[in-house]
Amino acid sequence: MNRSRQLLLWTGAAVAAVVLLVWAFPRAYPLLPEPWTVSTSEAAAIAAARLVDLGEPVVDGYVVSRLVSDQQLELRLRKLVEERPEAVESSWLEDEVLLWDVLVYPPGAIAGQWTYHARIALDGRVATLEKRISGGVPFGSLTSEEARRQADAFLGAQGIDPNDFASVEERLQRSGERTDLSLRYRRPELFDRHGFAHGIEVQFVGDVLAGMRTWFEDDDQGAQARALQPLAFLGFGRILAVYVFLPLLAVPFLKRYHAGEIGVRRGLQIMGLLFALSIVFQLMAARTASQGVPLGVFSRAQATWVWGIQFAVLVYLPLSLVGFLGWSVGESLCREGWARKLAAFDALLQRDWRNRTVAVSTVRGTLAGVTLAGALVGLSLVGAELGGGPLLSFVFGPWWDDARYMGVALLLFVVIYGFYAALVGRLFLVPALGRVTRPWVAAVVASVIGALFTWGPEIGVLPLPLFVALAVVGSGVLVGLFLGCDLLTSVLAHTTAMALIGAYPLITAASTAVQLQGWIALVGVSVPALVGVRYLGSRREFTYRYDDVPPHVRRIAERERQRLELETARNIQSSILPELPPELAGVRLSHAYLPATEVGGDFYDVIPLDRQPHSATSHERLAVAVGDVAGHGVSSGLVMAAVKAALTVQVGYDPSVEAVFRRLNRVVHASARRRRLLTTLCYAVLDPASRRFRFASAGHLFPYRVRPDGEVTVLESVAYPLGVRSDLVVRVRTVELAGGDRIVLASDGVIEATHETTDEPFGFERFEVELRRHAGRDLDDLRDAVLGEVAAHLGSAPRPDDLTLLILEVP
Numbered sequence: 001m002n003r004s005r006q007l008l009l010w011t012g013a014a015v016a017a018v019v020l021l022v023w024a025f026p027r028a029y030p031l032l033p034e035p036w037t038v039s040t041s042e043a044a045a046i047a048a049a050r051l052v053d054l055g056e057p058v059v060d061g062y063v064v065s066r067l068v069s070d071q072q073l074e075l076r077l078r079k080l081v082e083e084r085p086e087a088v089e090s091s092w093l094e095d096e097v098l099l100w101d102v103l104v105y106p107p108g109a110i111a112g113q114w115t116y117h118a119r120i121a122l123d124g125r126v127a128t129l130e131k132r133i134s135g136g137v138p139f140g141s142l143t144s145e146e147a148r149r150q151a152d153a154f155l156g157a158q159g160i161d162p163n164d165f166a167s168v169e170e171r172l173q174r175s176g177e178r179t180d181l182s183l184r185y186r187r188p189e190l191f192d193r194h195g196f197a198h199g200i201e202v203q204f205v206g207d208v209l210a211g212m213r214t215w216f217e218d219d220d221q222g223a224q225a226r227a228l229q230p231l232a233f234l235g236f237g238r239i240l241a242v243y244v245f246l247p248l249l250a251v252p253f254l255k256r257y258h259a260g261e262i263g264v265r266r267g268l269q270i271m272g273l274l275f276a277l278s279i280v281f282q283l284m285a286a287r288t289a290s291q292g293v294p295l296g297v298f299s300r301a302q303a304t305w306v307w308g309i310q311f312a313v314l315v316y317l318p319l320s321l322v323g324f325l326g327w328s329v330g331e332s333l334c335r336e337g338w339a340r341k342l343a344a345f346d347a348l349l350q351r352d353w354r355n356r357t358v359a360v361s362t363v364r365g366t367l368a369g370v371t372l373a374g375a376l377v378g379l380s381l382v383g384a385e386l387g388g389g390p391l392l393s394f395v396f397g398p399w400w401d402d403a404r405y406m407g408v409a410l411l412l413f414v415v416i417y418g419f420y421a422a423l424v425g426r427l428f429l430v431p432a433l434g435r436v437t438r439p440w441v442a443a444v445v446a447s448v449i450g451a452l453f454t455w456g457p458e459i460g461v462l463p464l465p466l467f468v469a470l471a472v473v474g475s476g477v478l479v480g481l482f483l484g485c486d487l488l489t490s491v492l493a494h495t496t497a498m499a500l501i502g503a504y505p506l507i508t509a510a511s512t513a514v515q516l517q518g519w520i521a522l523v524g525v526s527v528p529a530l531v532g533v534r535y536l537g538s539r540r541e542f543t544y545r546y547d548d549v550p551p552h553v554r555r556i557a558e559r560e561r562q563r564l565e566l567e568t569a570r571n572i573q574s575s576i577l578p579e580l581p582p583e584l585a586g587v588r589l590s591h592a593y594l595p596a597t598e599v600g601g602d603f604y605d606v607i608p609l610d611r612q613p614h615s616a617t618s619h620e621r622l623a624v625a626v627g628d629v630a631g632h633g634v635s636s637g638l639v640m641a642a643v644k645a646a647l648t649v650q651v652g653y654d655p656s657v658e659a660v661f662r663r664l665n666r667v668v669h670a671s672a673r674r675r676r677l678l679t680t681l682c683y684a685v686l687d688p689a690s691r692r693f694r695f696a697s698a699g700h701l702f703p704y705r706v707r708p709d710g711e712v713t714v715l716e717s718v719a720y721p722l723g724v725r726s727d728l729v730v731r732v733r734t735v736e737l738a739g740g741d742r743i744v745l746a747s748d749g750v751i752e753a754t755h756e757t758t759d760e761p762f763g764f765e766r767f768e769v770e771l772r773r774h775a776g777r778d779l780d781d782l783r784d785a786v787l788g789e790v791a792a793h794l795g796s797a798p799r800p801d802d803l804t805l806l807i808l809e810v811p
Contacts, residue, residue: 003360007536010367017374024374025504028381028390028459030081031074031097033122036509040065040404043100046126047118051104053157054131054211058115062105062300065404066288068119069098069393072224073216075462076196078389091187093198095121096214097392099128103291105300111293113300119213122509126158130203130211139178139206144170150209151183151202158212165199178206184215195219230464231394234452241453242318245424249325252432262328266349270423271324274416278316281412282308284405319416323423330427334487338431344488347542354535357542358488362532365481365489366525369496372457372477376470377501380459383466394460395501407520410502414525417455418495425450425475426482426490443483447476457497492528499525577644580606585620586688588809590779592787594749595802601629601637602747602802603644607651609685622688623651623660626745626806627681628700642671643679643722655685657696661722661730665698668723679722682745691737691810696730698722701751704744704768705735710775712768737810742779744771749803750786756795766793779809 026032038046044065048057074097104116119128142150147170152162162168165185173180186199198216202209218224256262286308295303334342344361347353380390429449433442450456451471456478458471474497482490499521506518580589584606591604607623625647629639643664650663660683668679682703684695695703699721705713719730737743746767753762766789774785783805790803 003356007360007363007367010364010371014367014370014374017371019374020378021374021500021504024377024381025508028377028384029392029395029505030085031077031094031392032505033095033098033509036122036505036514037511038100038120038122038124039511039513040067040100041513042124042511043120044102046120046124047100047102047116047129050126050129050158051116051118051131053154054116054129054209058104058106060107061115062107062109064101064103064105064288064291064300066101066291067098067396067406068101069396070096071228071391071393072218072221073097074391074393075224075227075389076218076220078391080196091198092121092125092127092214093216095123095125096127096216098122098396101291108299110297111290111295111300111303117211126160128211128213129158130213131209133205133208133210139208141179142181142204142207144181147181147183147204150204151185151212154202154209154212155185155200160200180205227462231460231462231467234464234467238453238455239315242315242322244453245322246318246325249322249329249424249428252329253325256329256332262332264324264328266331267324267328269349270327270419271320274323274419275316275320277412277416278320279312281409281416282312282316284409284412286311316416319420323420326420326423326428330423330431333431333435334427336431341482341486343542344486345491348488352542353531354538355540355542356535356538359532359535359538361486361488362492362528363536364485365492366496366529368477368481368489368493369457369525370500372474372493373497373500375477376457376459376474376497379470379473380461383459383461383470386466388461388463388466391460391462392505395505405517405520406506406514407503407517407524410499410517410521411524414495414498414502414521418491418498421450421454421456422478422482422487422491422494425454425456426479427487430479430482439483443476443479447472447479450475450479455498457494457501459501492525496525577603578605584608585622586811587622587686588779588811590783590807592783592803592805594787594799594804596749596799601640602749602804603627603629603640603647604745604804604806605644605647606806606808607648607655609651609655620688621655622686622808623655624684624686624695624743624745624806624808625660625681626700626747626804627679628747628749628802628804629679639668639671639679642667643681647683657683657685657694657732658730661696661698661719661728665722665728666726669726678724680748681722682717684743686743686808686810688811691739691741693735693737693743694732695735696732698728698730699724701746701748704771705737706742706744706771706775707738708740708776710772712772712775739811741810742775742782743808743810745804745806747802747804749799749801750790750805752801753790753794753803754797754800755793756797762790762793779807783807 044063051057073093077093077097100120100122102118102120103114105114109115113132115132117128117130117132118126121127148168155162162185164187166188167186169184169186171182171184173182181204183202184199185201186197196216196218198214200212201215202212204210253262257264286304289311290304290307293303293307295306298306331342344358347355347358352358380388384390425446429446430442433445437445451458451468451474454475456471457474458467461467461470478490478494481493503518503521506514507522509515509518577593580591582589585608589606593602593604595602604626605623609621609623627640627643629643646664646667647660650660654660661681664679664681678699680698680700682695682697682700684693684703686693695715695717696719697703697717698719702717703715705715707713715733715735717731717733720728722728750767751762751764754760767786770786770789771782774782777785786805
């Protein structure tokens with residue numbers, strides 16, 4: 001399916017989702033405030049005008065105005081509205097779910113020591129007016145009649161008719177010599193059989209009017225609290241999840257960074273962006289979000305800064321760091337097979353957005369977000385029909401703490417958590433899980449983890465299983481968009497869905513100021529798509545040039561190229577070095593070759609020599625060689641290959657010890673002398689019939705003769721290494737062996753193996769002790785015992801040089 005047709009389908013789905021959203025939202029949330037006519041500034045003005053009825057205004061006071069919710073009341077009302085919708089509608093309870101909360105602190109007051117407190121319903125009705133009365137003021141007393149008269153007058157001044165209440169209950173509380181009085185005005189008993197009552201309480205401290213507040217009593221209040229606890233724990237767990245993701249991401253990050261597979265420039269840019277947006281969000285929300293947080297001796301104004309700094313350091317800094325790690329590790333994983341999913345996102349990071357690649361992703365992501373928002377609200381309505389309760393208070397997230405600029409705060413919130421969830425829940429989790437399991441399993445697991453531990457486009461529905469099910473649906477759609485489209489599409493779908501669900505109550509409000517805040521958020525998340533529409537007709541796609549590829553990706557590609565070259569070189573070397581049979585010409589053989597790197601510089605061979613019909617020797621002999629080119633790696637491997645080839649040719653022409661050394665010395669002197677890749681060699685001709693061992697050593701370890709009784713003899717032969725001089729003189733020796741004698745040839749990798757902590761070499765003495773100790777064992781057992789001791793001496797330290805061991809047993 002081409003992209004144009006895809007966009008048309010997404011457009012149709014988005015239009016249908018908007019229709020569904022408009023129809024389903026008020027039905028899924030029957031307690032949606034209607035009409036919402038008062039903005040935060042208007043609520044503060046109403047509170048200021050009414051609070052003068054309680055006393056003089058505070059000069060230069062510190063005012064905190066915020067939107068608050070009562071989740072327990074909302075949950076209770078959802079049950080009541082199903083049984084007595086007319087009773088709920090005629091009560092004030094609907095207005096109590098969401099309220100403007102205004103507190104006025106005198107200059108320098110500490111947290112909690114407010115002077116005035118007011119709560120204003122979203123339609124402008126006054127719900128609470130309170131004044132804190134100082135205990136040092138002398139108080140008189142009131143009669144019940146005088147208290148009732150003042151209370152009725154005060155309620156009337158607030159636009160509340162005392163005659164609307166069914167009864168008034170008087171409550172007394174003695175505090176020392178002072179008697180406090182409260183009058184509870186009870187609304188008509190509409191919910192008697194439901195164990196629920198509500199009304200307004202007017203309070204007197206002594207003979208001073210302290211204000212009024214709404215009240216309700218619920219016999220089933222504990223059940224509401226228990227029902228809300230799982231969501232509260234889940235929200236707390238999501239904050240802790242940031243600290244869980246830190247080590248989980250740090251370990252692969254450190255491994256890949258140490259290997260040069262990860263670049264940090266883009267990750268640091270993303271981390272800086274997330275933290276900067278978080279700081280702006282925190283500056284906007286700290287005044288209201290810190291309300292009610294006990295911070296000791298700090299004044300209320302100081303508490304805003306102290307709490308804001310603490311929250312930024314303890315929550316937003318780790319969250320930004322997790323975003324950095326999520327991008328760094330996730331990008332590295334995606335580059336290995338899913339690079340196309342990063343193309344549009346990379347184009348934005350490179351500020352190359354005037355192309356069709358970015359345009360399609362931005363428009364598709366926005367349309368998908370609208371579709372997802374409508375689908376989630378529709379599903380929440382289905383959940384309501386099944387007994388679930390979508391809670392309006394969960395539609396408003398932490399972004400509502402800034403009541404003055406809720407639209408900006410909402411936009412910042414969805415961008416911060418949208419990026420965080422995308423980088424961790426999709427960019428990292430999906431490819432990481434895909435490396436150890438099937439793609440569909442990885443997608444399912446990532447969807448569940450994303451729903452439980454990262455913020456997502458979700459609906460606050462009770463009970464918890466229904467909430468989790470809807471969260472998994474939302475997370476699963478985003479994972480599917482990542483797998484089926486790309487990262488940018490998934491990010492924009494996430495932010496758009498969150499913004500639309502959060503902004504819907506604002507844009508449907510009667511207050512123009514509140515509507516404006518909702519449209520600010522929606523326009524903000526739509527900007528990428530609005531810009532992208534301009535370039536949908538562009539013929540230019542975003543394609544990678546070599547210069548566009550991040551440096552660490554180039555390093556990965558270069559390392560992969562080198563790895564393939566080394567793998568090829570290792571395979572070639574493996575074909576050059578023989579896999580010796582357990583026996584040749586009656587001589588038993590055992591060998592081991594362990595290169596220090598992919599390509600080693602050691603070589604060995606045991607070559608049967610053809611019988612010469614005109615020679616005095618009519619039986620088969622063996623040419624035996626062990627050599628070591630200085631160093632290890634590709635250069636040494638190339639010289640080794642040349643020397644090994646020359647050895648094979650020379651042995652076929654003239655296998656005598658003198659001739660072989662002359663020929664190989666010329667090869668090394670001509671090809672490797674300038675590079676100081678000198679070569680040591682121990683070469684011998686073994687006659688199994690006569691048990692005669694004729695050999696010479698050019699700078700190499702001397703061979704050992706090991707007798708069955710454990711006697712170990714060093715067979716010395718001294719000469720310069722190959723390539724030092726143009727003419728090499730070697731000392732050729734002949735040794736007469738006995739049946740069962742063993743010849744052990746090794747490279748210096750055995751002797752120079754260093755201890756992991758002391759750097760002490762394995763040494764000749766240990767080598768000879770091991771040969772003596774295991775002399776009576778089988779040939780392969782002797783080999784394995786020596787190698788085991790070398791490995792134990794090395795510990796976890798790497799081998800400093802190639803290791804070769806060749807053992808021959810004379811019949």
